[in-house]
Amino acid sequence: MTRTIRFLVYPDFQILDAAGPLSAFEAANGAAPGAYTLQLVSRDGGLVASSGGIRLATEAMDDAPDADTLIVVGGDGVYPATGCAATVDFVARSGARLRRVASVCSGAFLLATAGLLDGRRATTHWQRTPAFAKRFPQVKLEADRIFIRDGKVWTSAGISAGIDLALALIADDLGEAAARHAARQLVVYYRRPGGQSQFSELAELQPPDGRFAALLDHIRSHLDERLDVDALAEKACMSPRHFSRRFTAEVGVSPARAVERLRVEAAAAQLESGGASVQEVARRCGFGDPERMRRAFVKLLGVPPSARRRATWCAATRSPSARGHSGARRSASRAGCDRACGHHRAGNLWRRRMEIEPPSLSRSRCHGRYPGESARHQLVEPRRSHAPVSRSARHGGAGVRTRSR
Secondary structure, three states: OOEEEEEEOOOOEOHHHHHHHHHHHHHHHHHOOOOEEEEEEEOOOEEEEEOOOOEEEEEEOOOOOOOOEEEEOOOOOHHHHHOOHHHHHHHHHHHHHOOEEEEOOOHHHHHHHOOOOOOOEEOOOHHHHHHHHHHOOOOEEOOOOOEEEEOOEEEEOOOOHHHHHHHHHHHHHHOHHHHHHHHHHHOOOOOOOOOOOOOOHHHHHOOOOOOOHHHHHHHHHOOOOOOOHHHHHHHHOOOHHHHHHHHHHHHOOOHHHHHHHHHHHHHHHHHHHOOOOHHHHHHHOOOOOHHHHHHHHHHHHOOOHHHHHHHHHHHHHHOHHHHOOOHHHHHHHHHHHHHHOOOOOHHHHHHHHHHHOOHHHHHHOOOOOOOOOOHHHOOOOOOOOOOOOOHHHHOOOOOOOOOOO
């Protein structure tokens, strides 16, 4: 089955918003020959100049053959494009007719103008979010996301995030293996989850002169190794005391805090993408055990690791495409989402606690709750027996269950 991916451009579009996803779909054809055909369309067809002056040959949008997916690219020219009735009408008709519509960067402005984002979750380039939120209050804007899927509508952040969006679309069509093949061909990280922040901790930590850039790259590539001050000072060819002082002055945080932030960022991305258990993610990212990772998450993000995975899972199950068309499937999805959010029996809550803490620690805290968790999510050990309980235990005794004699 061949799918036609149609890209809508306009004068002053951003070239990478088009070229990045185009290259990803082209690379996917290497894993699944003939999977995609690619179209570039514009209002009138012909050569269309990007904001950088590069001109691309396009077909007139009304003359192009039918497609599977429409991707609206971004750029400074999107503002005049939202005022073009023909372009807006074309996007609206595509949203009603095609299997899937998407936007890269400020292309979300065109989708929103066409009414395709009303009541939906969406994202765009972080720099354009204030203007977007003011202009389209009916859209549930999530400003700091790589990409978002809400039913048949996909939106992504700016510039390079279009590649992440394309890889996600490829995985949705052809499976993870084809998307990985495309990522390898493009020599890009496979693949940032949609819920990941648009900002990288590594970029935020880089000092202006780049003195510790190589060291920060080393830290991010070896999170599962020993990364204390002594080890990092040796890598930087400095004494531990001098290294700690210089690193803190130039990067703005201590070496230990920088390592912690990079580990939390990597762990959050792995949890949101799914696949690995909490214990495995804690090991891969150098926390050693889930409890240390939980404490770091609560300190830096305000929520435990389970909440990041739970939020991603709930968003997926609540989207129209995940719920499906049958009432039974909708009910099952809603029930699964409710379970993930904590609206289920104490026995299941206890089992979830056991996944993120060692048994000894879990039992010692079975009547407490984690920092950052609401009382609704308080975890209580389920009763393990239906044996009668003594009167002293029922009326404020030590809480130890005993058999009546």
